[in-house]
Every structure is written in structure tokens, then in C-alpha cells.
Amino acid sequence: MKLTSIPQLYRNLRRGREILRVLRRYGLADWISRTRRLPLQNWIKDRSGVPLTQYTRSQRIRMAITELGPTFIKVGQVLAARPDLVGNEIAEELKQLRNEVSPDSMEVVEATLAEELGPNFRKHFRHIEPVPLATASIGQVHRAELMDGQRVVLKVQRRGIEKMMREDLDVLEGLAQWADHVESLAIWGPSDMVRQLMPMILRELDFNRERSNLKQFAQILESDQAEIAIPSVFDQLCTRRVLVMEEMVGEPLAKIFERDDSDTTGESTEMTRADLPPELGRTLARTYLRM
Template identity: 35%
Template sequence: MQLRRRYKHLQRYREIVNILLKHGFGHILHHLGLADFVSIPGKVFFKKEPRIEQFSMPQRVRLALEELGPTFIKVGQILSSRADLLPPDYLIELGKLQDRVPAFAFDTAKQQIERELDQPLEEIYAEFDPAPLAAASIGQVYRAALPDGQKVVVKVQRPDIEKIINIDLEILYDVARFLESRSNWAEMYSFVETVGEFDRTLHEELDYNAEGRNADAFRKNFAGEPGVFIPMVYWDFTTKKVLTMEYVHGIKLNNLQEINRLGLDRPALARKLAQAIFKQILIDGFFHGDPHPGNLAALSGGEIAFMDFGMVGLLTEETKSKVVKLLTALVSKSSEAITKAVLDLGVVPKNVDKRLLRLDINLLQRKYYEVPLSQISLAESLNDIVSVALKYHIRLSTEFTLLAKALLILEGIVKELDPKLSIIKVAEPFGKSLLMEKLSPQALSKAAIKNLREFGDVLSFLPKQVSTVLDLAAAGELKLKHQLPQIDEVLNRVNKMINRLAFSIVITGLVIGSAFLARKEGILFGQVPVAEAGFLVVAVLGFWFLVSILRSGGF
């Protein structure tokens, strides 16, 4: 099946390889064995454009992804939040990835809308501007008006984009499986599972119905919050490939000149934005995954408007609790609590050295120990922790890394609007509120009922499991596996000690015996003195014994 797919997509494979070769990644492809994978002669893998040398490796990765097209641009944008997988210089560069694609023709967009909504465009919208407001890799956005005069924006998906993305994802799955079969580190980082995360995220962005539901959820969560505005979705004019939403007339939050000209209160905007994000994370458990200035606006009344809900993060109650524990540990500057929180948040390899991990977190703790709480950068602290996780191969959840990225973006915007505002101070009341909620009688009783139910499930299975064990024992088929950590190393050391001791005893015995015989002045075979023969035997046997031990590696 995989071979059939590989042959089917051979042209796309070759396009991908040629682009990677152009950007100087031939030696990496050859080292990974991909020359055989795509049936391309190995010598081709060492060709590259001379001008590419002027760019750093992270820059070349970004340029290659942009040239590879929509799927790889989106994958790069997702990876820009994965500080547990990539070093900081790559994250910074991937954060610059842009959907630099030409706009498709208005006639194509019109056909797509009419096909999806099953009506002529003129009967759906009273007005429709044929010039797109923005063009991106998955779709482009137009201004329009509904029959009742309501101003809207219409997002139209690119034709065949789902087919293009599915082909690229099949290729990524094939390459991931190939690498996992040949490389321990690829298996350790779960390449196939990572591609699965890309698959899920990309297909969520391809479904405009899902984006509409996300917008409705945010709108419901912020109902009654006068400082936050979420545009309305018009479901009668929305499908999987067409999204119609209320038009937002506002100012981008990084347009400080225009904000100042209109006399808007920048510190108030900064505080409202920070409070809105922390409410999403710590109270709702449902947050905007890409709150960059292009997706945020200040309205004339001082409200903060959120837009573009294609990328969101969802936190379970358990994950929210873990995030609060981490934030509390950061505030209290407790390295022990930080270590525990990090281990709780990730998938920890079996062989991780927790002592060294704790030492590294101690070093981080000292970095912030003398710094006042109001001056601590929450985003920098989280990035430092994620970097430590990367060092120890601790795989953090996609939601947590997305959260860390959202906080990094938030802190940058807040710093521009109001350099004096500490977002960690803004977060404190939300953390305390969540802790109080967890300790409330209702929450405690709910947790107790849940634990009792789980305990009851365990008890219900216990008799059957005990019976199975007893049957195996009666049949003589019960096997017990004893596993002692580092036992091989201990046994190896004991073996070396015994070898050294045996070597010493043998040599000492022979030397003493020869010395004793020397006093007797005996003659062997009528010519050779017994003592000298003994010393010769000592030398030969000692040399032979030493060589045998060294060969076995047990000295």
C-alpha cells in the first residue's frame, strides 16, 4: 500500500526533494537514507545553489517550507510553537513563516461560493467586493453585505486545497514511518504521532464549520463581558468551505500611532487583553491559539476584538490544574514544585535522570530568584522550562506548547501597549480563583464521587483478574519478571573486582612459591634453577591472565 502511494505521488516526492536540495539539505537527506526511499541517485544529494550559503540553517528551513507550499507552511507554523521539539533559533525563524501565495481569481471564488451555498452570488449577498482583503494558503477573505445590510467578511477556501494537503500528509506519514523504522531518535520523538497531530490540526483548519463553532464558543464564554468583542457567525451563509462572519471595524493592536490618535487608553487595552487570555486559559479551558496582532483589534469604545478562530487550544480540567500548579511553582520560585509540574505535564522517557533535571531547574530558579515578581517574564520562564524539557526528551502536550506560544505573543503585545504591566500579576487572581473553585465543597464532592466510581470499576474487575492469576499459578505458567535498575552496571563492576582479586591472588601465590623454592636452590631438568623457572611461569601466566581479562572488558 505504501509503495503504491509512493509511486502514485512520485512527482510530488521529487518536487519536495528538489526544493530541499536547492536549499542545501542534500547531505541530511542522504544521511537519513532518503536517496533509496525516493529512488534518486545519491550523488544528486550533494548539489545545492551557491547563494544558499549566505543563509543560516534555520533561515534555509523557513525558505524551503515557504517554497514547499501550503501544507509545509502550516506544519512550520505549528512547529513554531513546539519548543519541546526544536531549539529557540528555529522557533524564531518559523514564527516568521508567511502564507506568501498569489490570490486566486474572483471567478473561482464565486464558483466555490455558489457551489457551496447552492445559489447565485447576487442572491446571497447584497454587495460583494471582488478584491480580496487577504489571501492565504488555505483561503482568502472578501468584504460583503447581507441582504439586510449587515457588513460581513466571507472566507472562501482555495479549490483543491484539501486534496493537495492530503497528498502531502500521506508523504509525511510515509517518511515518518520510514525514519522510525531506521532511527531510534525518530522513534523516541514519535514522528508518526507528530504527523498525526499535524493531520488533526490541518483538517480542523480546513473545516470552516469547526471555525464557526469555535467563534460561537468564544462568544458564549464572553457573553456579559463588556471589554471583549467576538464577531457573530452567520450560519445560513456558512459551510465547510465558506465562512461568513460579522465585519469588525477596528485598529490592529500593533498600530500604536492610530491608537494614540484616537485617544484610546493603551494600559486599559493591555489589561483587558491579558485578562481575556487568562480567562480563556484558566477559567474556560478554551483559548485562542494564535493571538497575534493581525487577529486582534481595538474598537472605538475601547473593547478588544478577537478574530480568526481556526487555531484554538482545549485544556481539560486536569491540564488546567497542572498549568495552575506550574504557574504557582514559578511564582513561589520552588524548584522542587517546578520539577514535579514539568514531569506531570509531559511524557517522560523511562531513562530520564531526575536528579540532573532537578539541578537544571535549580539553575533556572536561581536566574529568577532575586528578580521581583512584577519583573519576571512569564513567557520567558515557560520557554526556559520547555527548553529543559527538550534537553531531557520530555514530550509536552500540543496544548501546553500552544499555550506557551500564545503567552509569548501576549506578553509581546502587552509590553508594546503598556511596558509597566506584569502579565504574571494579571494571572494571579485567575489562578487563585481556580484553586478556590477546586477546593469548594461541590468540587471536592464531585472529585470524591469520581474516585469512588473509578475504585468501584477496579473492584469489579479484581475477582476475574485474581482468578486468572491463580489459574496460571496452578498450571505452572505464572511468570514473574524482576527488573533491577542499573543491575548490569553493578554486576560488571563486581566482575571486574573479582577478576582483579583473582589476578592478584594467583600472581602473589606464584611469586611467594618461587621465592620459597629459591631458598632451596633446586635444579629443574638438571640445568634450570627451580626459582627462575617459577618466576618465568609467573610472568607467562600473569601475562596470559591479564590479556584474557582485558579482552573480556572485565578489568
């Protein structure tokens, strides 16, 4: 291990211990699962009481990431799109990761809005729905209505998430430097992987980047407004930790591939990509290339 990695592990000792405890637990389960004759097969269990050895290695990786919390869930979601780094099997498993985090209370959300938009932030909103529309690793989204009646969605950064993520990434960088010297782990290029991931994740902490991207996409796709809609943003209500954009109601693209045929059998059939309407396919391809 490089000496430079030691301060990174000890700088956030408490969190480092938590991370190491989870990694050790799932790592031991991985070892036990390959040693069939040990009398410890059912010793380490998940929260439901199911022995971890009954899961595949890829499943245990996903479970460990989920248990480690928001930062690692975000890392896992990024890695899900990088089978070149983690392999196809693990990448497919990581696609199942969800942002299994509890939302901030409305009081905490309002405190963040007061810090970002000023103590009189309520003058901009007729109503903010207290129950989040969605909760993710970095932020949560609430439906809201501006004073002029415009329906919007309000994205607010989770309280303390930047500090947590920087601490976790600091520990992760130290662990990666250690892993570089473990033969079975070095083949993954841990330090190189972390160096690629860190700036990608930290950029997401600045909502101004997302606002800029929305405006840039709208400009690029201006000639395709009949087919592509980009939500407008309200610059005067946007900050590094708050993003307010036009509410757009729609259906996830994945739903197109889940068609429920109302035939007499009551059976549902799944749409294949070959069934994708040609017009939609052309629009998606053209939009992707233009962006």
C-alpha cells in the same frame, strides 16, 4: 523503510518528486555549509541569487517550507508553536512564515460560492469586494455587504486545497516513516510528529468547526461583552467551505507593543510587556483561562 510507506510515496509520485527535490536541494546546502573546504560553497542559490550556504540552518528550513507551498507552510506555522518538538531556534524562525500564496481569482471564488450556497448566491450579497482582504494557506477573505447593509467578511476555501493537502500529508507521512530509520532524523520522532499534526491541519479544512468555535466562545464570554467582542456568524450562509461573519475592525494585539513616540527626535520606541495596561492584561488573562 517500512514497506507500508512505499505506496504513500508512489501514490502521489509527481508531488513526491517535487517535495524530494526541494528537500534534497536544501539538505545538500546544509551539508555543504558544514564542509567549508569544498569548492561548491556558492553553487546552490536562492531565487535572489544568494548562496543558500550563507543562511543559517533554521533559515534554510523556513525557506524550504515556504518553497514547498501551502500545506508545508501550515505545518510550519503549527510547529512554530511547538518548540518542545523542534527546539526554540527553529520555532522562532518558523514564526516568520507567511502565507505566501497567490489568491484564487474572483471567478474561482464565485464558482465555489455557487457550489456551496447555490447558483443564486448573489441574492444574499449587495457587494463582494473582488480584492481579498487576506489570503492564507487554506482560504482567503473578502469584505462583503449583505442585502440589508450589514458589513461582513466572507471566508472562502481555496480551490482544490483539500486534495492538495491530503496528497502532501500522504507523502509527508511516507517520508516520516523513512526518516524514522535515519539516525540523525530519528531523534525528532518524525512519524509521531506527523501523527500529531495531520488531524490538526485536516480539521481546519472544515469551516463549520470555526463557526462552532465562534459561537461557543461568544456563549462562554457572554458576561464579558463590554470588554470582549466575538463576531457573530450567519448560519444560513455558512458551509464546510464558506464562512460568513460580522466584520469587526480593530488592531492586532502585537501593534500594542509597537509604539511610535512623536518626540522631537523622531525616534520610535518599542513597548515592552511590562508597559501593557493593567486592565488589558487582566482581561486577556481572564479570557484565556475562561476559554
